[in-house]
Amino acid sequence: ASASASTSGGGGGVAADPAVVEAVLSRHVALLARLRPEERRAKIRELVAEEMIARRGASGVGAPPPPHVVVREAIGKHLDAPRGVEQRLLLEWLLVLDRILAFACDARTLARAGGACQLWRQSLRPTGSVLAGRLWKWTVRFGEDVPATSRWEFWSSLLARHQAPERRTHR
Numbered sequence: 001a002s003a004s005a006s007t008s009g010g011g012g013g014v015a016a017d018p019a020v021v022e023a024v025l026s027r028h029v030a031l032l033a034r035l036r037p038e039e040r041r042a043k044i045r046e047l048v049a050e051e052m053i054a055r056r057g058a059s060g061v062g063a064p065p066p067p068h069v070v071v072r073e074a075i076g077k078h079l080d081a082p083r084g085v086e087q088r089l090l091l092e093w094l095l096v097l098d099r100i101l102a103f104a105c106d107a108r109t110l111a112r113a114g115g116a117c118q119l120w121r122q123s124l125r126p127t128g129s130v131l132a133g134r135l136w137k138w139t140v141r142f143g144e145d146v147p148a149t150s151r152w153e154f155w156s157s158l159l160a161r162h163q164a165p166e167r168r169t170h171r
Contacts, residue, residue, distance in 0.1 A: 017052070020051050024048050028043075101139070106139065107136075107143055108146065110136065111154075126161065
């Protein structure tokens, strides 16, 4: 039985690894032998696609990167550095988010936005990027006062963040 090295129904599909096609053919010889030629081609495509997805998932290749990696790749470079389309869109989104939060100019709002989701948490961490650090500095310097009920906790967390690198270097 001959198999096409394409995982889609028509032309222009994703090319399959010949080793995957051979593995699928050798593993499912009895099943494929009972099918008519059209059914056999469709079944081979289906089995090869399943095998490629399973191999991609096992190796981690093709899986979406975790949010902290995506954010680091987008904002870890200079603003004028060359980037892919997805990274440029993410960077634009992060710049708009920072502008909105700078306009709000409220530390509590900024802290709550950082807790909205993992992507926002990674991008709004004061130590996450220069952009986020500047946003925090701007908010603390020129923003609304932190309410008295939250002031001690807020300044204690900032002090702990500031002293954490010093403690690591003295050990």
